[in-house]
Amino acid sequence: MSVPGPSVSDSPARGTRLPRSARRAQLLGAAREVFVASGYHSASMDDIADRAGVSKPVLYQHFPGKLDLYLALLDQSIESLVAAVADALASTTDNKLRVTATTQAYYDFVADEGGAFRLIFESDLTSEPAVRERVDRVNQECAELVSEVIAEDAGLSDEQSHLLASGLIGMAQVSARYWVTTGQRVPEDEAVRLVAALSWRGISKFPRTGG
Numbered sequence: 137m138s139v140p141g142p143s144v145s146d147s148p149a150r151g152t153r154l155p156r157s158a159r160r161a162q163l164l165g166a167a168r169e170v171f172v173a174s175g176y177h178s179a180s181m182d183d184i185a186d187r188a189g190v191s192k193p194v195l196y197q198h199f200p201g202k203l204d205l206y207l208a209l210l211d212q213s214i215e216s217l218v219a220a221v222a223d224a225l226a227s228t229t230d231n232k233l234r235v236t237a238t239t240q241a242y243y244d245f246v247a248d249e250g251g252a253f254r255l256i257f258e259s260d261l262t263s264e265p266a267v268r269e270r271v272d273r274v275n276q277e278c279a280e281l282v283s284e285v286i287a288e289d290a291g292l293s294d295e296q297s298h299l300l301a302s303g304l305i306g307m308a309q310v311s312a313r314y315w316v317t318t319g320q321r322v323p324e325d326e327a328v329r330l331v332a333a334l335s336w337r338g339i340s341k342f343p344r345t346g347g
């Protein structure tokens with residue numbers, strides 16, 4: 137799962153030298169805090185530099201502009217979600233447990249205190265083609281992972297499997313976002329159990345025929 141970015145109190149003192157990879161990770165963490173709190177349009181490079189405890193020239197050494205920084209952060213968040221779904225599917229060969237694990241992956245992702253899910257699913261920059269492409273891609277990649285399992289096990293066509301997979305991940309994503317934005321009034325384990333049971337009741341009607 138994605139790791140929360142550094143808070144103001146965690147940031148190294150201004151001027152502290154860090155290895156390039158560590159500085160980049162620190163800047164991405166600070167940027168995530170600012171973008172999640174303010175949205176793309178209201179956030180500024182000054183805000184991000186201040187949050188990271190660096191000068192603007194240091195920030196620009198790593199990211200030429202605000203959009204470049206946002207896209208790098210979006211790519212990082214997408215990679216985390218796709219990896220979590222892939223790990224969930226690979227964690228067992230029991231398809232009922234796979235449904236639960238995949239649902240859990242989405243709930244864990246939206247529950248992460250860093251709020252990375254808002255960058256993907258609630259971005260205020262979807263009019264930007266590069267952002268829209270990434271948002272579409274994360275859904276496509278997660279659906280493709282699930283559809284491969286459905287096609288192999290149920291013997292359905294690629295088109296049929298992808299349609300069902302899109303429905304399953306859509307249910308996990310939308311319900312998880314509803315759950316977190318309404319205050320997590322249902323305990324996470326119970327919420328996952330309920331949604332996974334609903335998903336399994338549907339997908340289990342396509343019995344395993346392959347493998």
